[in-house]
Amino acid sequence: MTTTATTAPRPGTAADAPHEKGSGTTLNVFSHAFLVLWVVLAAGPLIWVALTAFRPSAEILSDPMGWPASFHWENFTNAWNKANIGQYTVNSLIILAGSLTGTMLLGSMAAYVIARFTFPGNRLVFMLFAGGMMFPVILALVPLFAVMENFGLLDTRAGLMIAYIAYSLPFTTFFLTSFFRTLPTGVQEAAMVDGASHTRTFFQIMLPMAKPGLVSIGIFNFLGQWNQYLLPLLLNNEDEKSYVLPQGLASLAVSQGYRGDWGALFAGLTIAMLPVLVVYAVFQRQVQAGLTAGALK
Amino acid sequence: MRTDTRVAKPPPSKKRAEPEAPPKPANGLLLCLAFLLPPGLTPRRVRYDRRYRTLDKYRFIVGFLAVPLAFYALFVVSPFLQAIYYSFTDWSGGPVANFIGFDNYRKMWDDERFWDSLEVSALLLVIAPLLTLVLGMFFAYMITAGGRHRRGQAIAGVVGSSFYKVVYFFPQVLSVAIIAVVWGRVLNTNSGLINGGLEKVGVDGPAWLGGDHALGVLSLLTVISWSFVGFYVVLFSAAMGAIPKDIHEAALLDGAGRARTFFSVTLPLIWDTVRTGWIYMGIQALDTFAICLVMVPSHVLKVTPVFLYERFRDGQYGYATSIGVVLLVLSMVFSLIVMRAGNRDRIEY
Numbered sequence: 001m002t003t004t005a006t007t008a009p010r011p012g013t014a015a016d017a018p019h020e021k022g023s024g025t026t027l028n029v030f031s032h033a034f035l036v037l038w039v040v041l042a043a044g045p046l047i048w049v050a051l052t053a054f055r056p057s058a059e060i061l062s063d064p065m066g067w068p069a070s071f072h073w074e075n076f077t078n079a080w081n082k083a084n085i086g087q088y089t090v091n092s093l094i095i096l097a098g099s100l101t102g103t104m105l106l107g108s109m110a111a112y113v114i115a116r117f118t119f120p121g122n123r124l125v126f127m128l129f130a131g132g133m134m135f136p137v138i139l140a141l142v143p144l145f146a147v148m149e150n151f152g153l154l155d156t157r158a159g160l161m162i163a164y165i166a167y168s169l170p171f172t173t174f175f176l177t178s179f180f181r182t183l184p185t186g187v188q189e190a191a192m193v194d195g196a197s198h199t200r201t202f203f204q205i206m207l208p209m210a211k212p213g214l215v216s217i218g219i220f221n222f223l224g225q226w227n228q229y230l231l232p233l234l235l236n237n238e239d240e241k242s243y244v245l246p247q248g249l250a251s252l253a254v255s256q257g258y259r260g261d262w263g264a265l266f267a268g269l270t271i272a273m274l275p276v277l278v279v280y281a282v283f284q285r286q287v288q289a290g291l292t293a294g295a296l297k
Numbered sequence: 298m299r300t301d302t303r304v305a306k307p308p309p310s311k312k313r314a315e316p317e318a319p320p321k322p323a324n325g326l327l328l329c330l331a332f333l334l335p336p337g338l339t340p341r342r343v344r345y346d347r348r349y350r351t352l353d354k355y356r357f358i359v360g361f362l363a364v365p366l367a368f369y370a371l372f373v374v375s376p377f378l379q380a381i382y383y384s385f386t387d388w389s390g391g392p393v394a395n396f397i398g399f400d401n402y403r404k405m406w407d408d409e410r411f412w413d414s415l416e417v418s419a420l421l422l423v424i425a426p427l428l429t430l431v432l433g434m435f436f437a438y439m440i441t442a443g444g445r446h447r448r449g450q451a452i453a454g455v456v457g458s459s460f461y462k463v464v465y466f467f468p469q470v471l472s473v474a475i476i477a478v479v480w481g482r483v484l485n486t487n488s489g490l491i492n493g494g495l496e497k498v499g500v501d502g503p504a505w506l507g508g509d510h511a512l513g514v515l516s517l518l519t520v521i522s523w524s525f526v527g528f529y530v531v532l533f534s535a536a537m538g539a540i541p542k543d544i545h546e547a548a549l550l551d552g553a554g555r556a557r558t559f560f561s562v563t564l565p566l567i568w569d570t571v572r573t574g575w576i577y578m579g580i581q582a583l584d585t586f587a588i589c590l591v592m593v594p595s596h597v598l599k600v601t602p603v604f605l606y607e608r609f610r611d612g613q614y615g616y617a618t619s620i621g622v623v624l625l626v627l628s629m630v631f632s633l634i635v636m637r638a639g640n641r642d643r644i645e646y
Contacts, residue, residue, distance in 0.1 A: 031443025064493030227472030246474035
C-alpha cells in the first residue's frame, strides 16, 4: 500500500546528500503536525460524543466541552430501553440478515452465469446491471414507493429486504462477474466431467474458490445496508417501532430535543457507532479495499 | 466454459450397463418436457441425447438468472423508467396520471424554491470535490512521501501511516444519518462542541445552523468533506504507492523539491485515479440528501434532493420525478465535463 516497505540500502542516491537529510527532517515534523491535526478533526467529534454519553443531560447543556465528572451509565440504559435503541438494533439485524444473504446469493448466481456461460443476451444482461450503477437512487424514489405499495410490500420487513437486495445487485453483480472471470476454467470443466451438475459445480466448487471476492463485496454490502437511510425513510416510515438504527437515531435527534434528554441521544449514538468502528478496526484492510473498490468501478 | 459440447457422450460405466446399444434419440416433445423435470426423473434416453447438454445448460442459465433479474427489473429498472415517464404527467399518487408534456419542467423553471435549492447543490457540486480531493491528496502525499529519510531511500512514508489511514477512514464506515446527527450536535449553537470550545477562549460562536445561509452552506461543505477525506487518502495513497520508486528517485536526483516532485511527477502519474475520484465525489455531493435533511433545519436551506423529497411528501409525484430527471441530467453533464476537461494522455509506467 505505502512506500514504507524497505528496499535494500543503495549508497550514492540523492537521499544521501546531507542537505536533503535536513529538509527531510523538517518535512517529517511538518507532515506529522498536519497528519495529527486531521486525526483530531476526524476522531474528535466521535470521541466527544462517546465521552458526553456519560454525562447527565443538564451538564451537557451548561458546559458542552466538559469531561464526565463520574460515569453515568443510566444514559445507556435509557437509550436502550426508553429511547428504543434496542428495538432499532434488533430491527436492523433482522433486515440485514435477510438482505445480505439474499444479495450475496442472488448476486453471485447472476455473476457466475454472466461470467462463465455464453448465451444470447449475455452482454445485454451485463450492461443492464452495470448501467444501474450510474443512476441516482433519488430518481427512482417516487415510482419505487408506488411499486412497493402495489405489491403490498410497503412498511414490511420483506419489502425493505427486497429493496436492499435489488439496489445492491448492480454493483455486486458487476464486481463478482469480473471476479469469476479471473478464476481458472480447468476446475469447472473437471467437475463437469466428473458428473457434477451445473448447480453443484457452482455451490461446491466455484463459490468456495471465489471467497476473497465474496468477502470484499460482502463487507461493502454489509456497511452499505447497515447504514442505509434513504430506503427505510421511504419504505419503512409508518411505524416507529419498526425503524432501523440510522432512522431511529435521526428521529431521536428530534424527539430527545423536546424531552431535553440529550444524554440518551449521545448514548444511543455511541451504541450505534461503536460496534461498526470495532469491526472496522479489526478488518481495516479488507474494509478499505472493499469500499474503495466502489470508486474504481 | 463451454463444457457442454465437449462431453456429449455418456459416462463409460453406464455404457457397460447397456452394452453397445446407443440410446434412441428422444423426440422434441420429450426434450421440452425435460426442461422442467429434475435430472433424476428425466428418462435416460433423453439424458443421453446430444441436445440434452444444451438444454441442461440453458435450464441452468435461466434458473440462476430469473430471480436476480426479476428483482432488478421490478424494483430498479422499472422505477427508473417510470420516473422518466411520470415526469411528463400530473400524477399525484392516485390511479390517474395525465400526460401534460413539459409542464412540470416549466413549473420548475418558474419555481424560486427550486432555484434556491439548486444554488446550494451546485455550490456543493463545485466546491466539495475540490476541497475534499485537495485535502485527500495532501494527506496522502504526506503519508507516502513525508517521512524522514532513511539511508538510500529517495522517498519514505511516515511512521504510523496505517494508523492515520484507519482513523481518517472512520467517517466512511458510519451511516450518513448518524454523521448528520453527530454534526448537528457538534454545530449546535448553545450546547455544541465548536461553540463550547469557542466559549472557553472567550468568543461567542455564531448560530451555524440557525438561519444564516452562508454558514449553512459552510457547515454542509465541512461535514461532506470531513466524511470523505479519509476515503480519498486511502485511495490516493494506494495509487501513489503503486508508482515505482525509481521515478521519484530520478526526480530528486535531478534536483526537484518535494512540491515540484508532487506536481510534475506524482500528480500526472495518478491522474486517472484523481479524475475518477473527482466524478465520484461530485455525484456524491449532488446526491447529498440525508445530511441536509437531518442536520439542517428546513428554513435555513435545502439541497435539491431534499426539495424533491418534500414535493413527494406533498403528493406532487409528477413534479418530484421531474426534479429527479433534472438531477440525473446534471450528474451526467458533470461527469462528461470532468471526463473531457480531465482528458490527458495516459502515462504508462
